[in-house]
Amino acid sequence: MPAAFDFLVTAADGAARTGVIRTPRGVVRTPAFMPVGTAATVKAMLPESVAATGADILLGNTYHLMLRPGADRVARLGGLHRFMNWPRPILTDSGGFQVMSLAALRQIDETGVRFRSHIDGSAHHLTPERSVEVQALLGADIAMAFDECTPFPADEATAAASMRLSMRWAERSRAAFGDPPGRALFGIQQGSVFRDLRAESAARLREIGFHGYAVGGLAVGEGQERMFEVLDYAPGMLPEDKPRYLMGVGKPDDILGAVMRGIDMMDCVLPTRSGRTGQAFTRRGTVNLRNARHADDPRPLDEDCGCPACRHYSRAYLHHVVRAGEMIAGMLLTWHNLHYYQDLMADLRAAIAAGRLQAFAAEFHARRAAGDIEPL
């Protein structure tokens, strides 16, 4: 295993690529889906079970962790990997998105964001420098530059001003990060749905120079069609030899579409959150286990799935424990959803390597069209 961080593309199919990110804590096979471990836990899962689904890397949320249990405390206890018993790679976000959506009394200016904790009301000042410092205290293998996620919709002037603030913050993040061996910092492209702004942002990030690049400001309410329009050009503006990370995406068909447009990494709370509300993602579409039609159904949730929920239980059982509000419902359905997402990523990697991604996409859509789909 190298002490350095690097990325190797091993095959391409159209705009899609498959490869390997190598880090001192292990490899990440791309395209990769990162389960979200917000508060030092992937909700309802033990970390060894997350690994058993095929996940190579987790995402941790800087905003949550800096407030509770606190980054300095995590550092004193040996870092986030040891704290949460996940020895593999971890990517942390910058806190920029959560601070704007969760914190109280937030005030943004050139320096950063002042806010009060949504947990205990304590005052904080999150800046590019502090964000990078917190991510280092947590021990992130991949840290993210501090940015403002431009809200949608935004007019072009607003989007431009927001993007340029993020680029100034990107430069400060890069300077604060330095060159720690084996750790990576990713820049984040902004520019909303404006192609010229996406180009300007990408050019600026390339000048600064990062270990990887995220497409930010998507999956914020613009819808799949507009998101794909941006993904038709935005990833291609970023360096081909570095990982490209689409933040906060998404549903299985979003993931397929993003990978086909050149995205290498994604994260989303959808499989875990849905698992706790009785929603399952399957090869045949989404299934709502709360629905009474499952009450007497002896069949597994997904006959083609090898997860514990599908191998050992009937739909009738899953329905029962969802209705009864039992913790095992969230445990089994989260496991299933994460397992399905990782199966999808493995299938995508295999299809790209075999040069049959178009055929895989056609099968993917046909299977869902024929299935028992219950839209979320």
Add this chain to the structure above:
Amino acid sequence: MPAAFDFLVTAADGAARTGVIRTPRGVVRTPAFMPVGTAATVKAMLPESVAATGADILLGNTYHLMLRPGADRVARLGGLHRFMNWPRPILTDSGGFQVMSLAALRQIDETGVRFRSHIDGSAHHLTPERSVEVQALLGADIAMAFDECTPFPADEATAAASMRLSMRWAERSRAAFGDPPGRALFGIQQGSVFRDLRAESAARLREIGFHGYAVGGLAVGEGQERMFEVLDYAPGMLPEDKPRYLMGVGKPDDILGAVMRGIDMMDCVLPTRSGRTGQAFTRRGTVNLRNARHADDPRPLDEDCGCPACRHYSRAYLHHVVRAGEMIAGMLLTWHNLHYYQDLMADLRAAIAAGRLQAFAAEFHARRAAGDIEPL
């Protein structure tokens, strides 16, 4: 494995015994602690994890299961073992205790108990015959006779009337049960804290004849001292060659005291319920992980414990996830508590087999007296 149900005492130490209950679904090493799987799940646990703690047998609650998902439905789906993915022995209670503590509009008469479901308000009539039928539909390896758990305190006349009703119901339960191969029915001794009534109840149960005998009507608020007073004589009134089951007990020191008085089986929600509220049982006493003193503590919860919570996590982490309300807190602490309870049972069995139960009890109490005890 025999097709029949039997019990073999392999060693005794004072009043305590150790042995094996053999059933077609596997052996139960005694003294045995049965985790409670009320609604077809041991809360916060996967069944393979329950087995990994060393549990040989689970308890299922007839009242809950008959209301949701329904005994006929469970039977159609192949029985409770298959439904909940627990292939080992299951004991079901009779529903008598829960119907009196949970159901709405309950009316007791000679026939049984009429009540309305606390879930959907539906009307039900639970009788000795129906209780035995429901337990057969669920597929219980050990079924319990339908009884009234005499409330505490009760005067002697009330306790006598209640006990005699339970004895008439015990006879009806035994008649309804028949002689299904490999399945067992246990009678339940009542009589509150009155020795003469306990003797009368035991004599009547022996006349009827059961595969095992429970000491009922304890752990209902009488306190440990009074409970032990009853246990000083009540188990000895029951057949020596059959398992003796103390229902709803208890804390670790209750278990030790009960085993020393001749009890072979116990069940209690305490380890699972406490695990979901941040309470842990350890060799050194009980620990409240919510307490701020654990926030920076890198030590494991219990250095002598081999469970995942103790092997992979610090007290600081457990404190964090308890405070953050994360599901993993309940998952890890339930696992720990069940693991500790099963370790205790294994230690008790070994101590009895070695004829050193008195020494074990002295060590048990000394370790707790020296430890960081935080009473529940």
